[in-house]
Amino acid sequence: MNGKLVVRIAELEIDPAQLEPYQALLAEEIEASVALEPGVLSLNAVSIKDSPNSIRILEVYANRTAYEAHLLTPHFLKYKNATAGMVTSLTLLDVDPIAMRAKP
Structure with a gap:
């Protein structure tokens, strides 16, 4: 599984009072x-129109090892710890890519 892309969608709800710092x-x-x-x-974050505290993140990692390494980095751990009280809901969805393209 190390050579296969890992693609996830994170669905987050953020405390509206803490949206800007989040x-x-x-x-x-x-x-x-x-x-x-x-x-x-790639990491791409968007909010749902008319619901700015509903955040969606499309995450693309080279493989499972890259994803697992990401979870241990100082910058990710800082984010996770600093936002723990801001996130009111988190759902992680593993997805299979169908067609993904981007311009450099």
């Missing part, structure tokens, strides 16, 4: 992950 921490974590981890192929 978004800042998320942006910092995504920036560091993509810049510092070769196995993090």
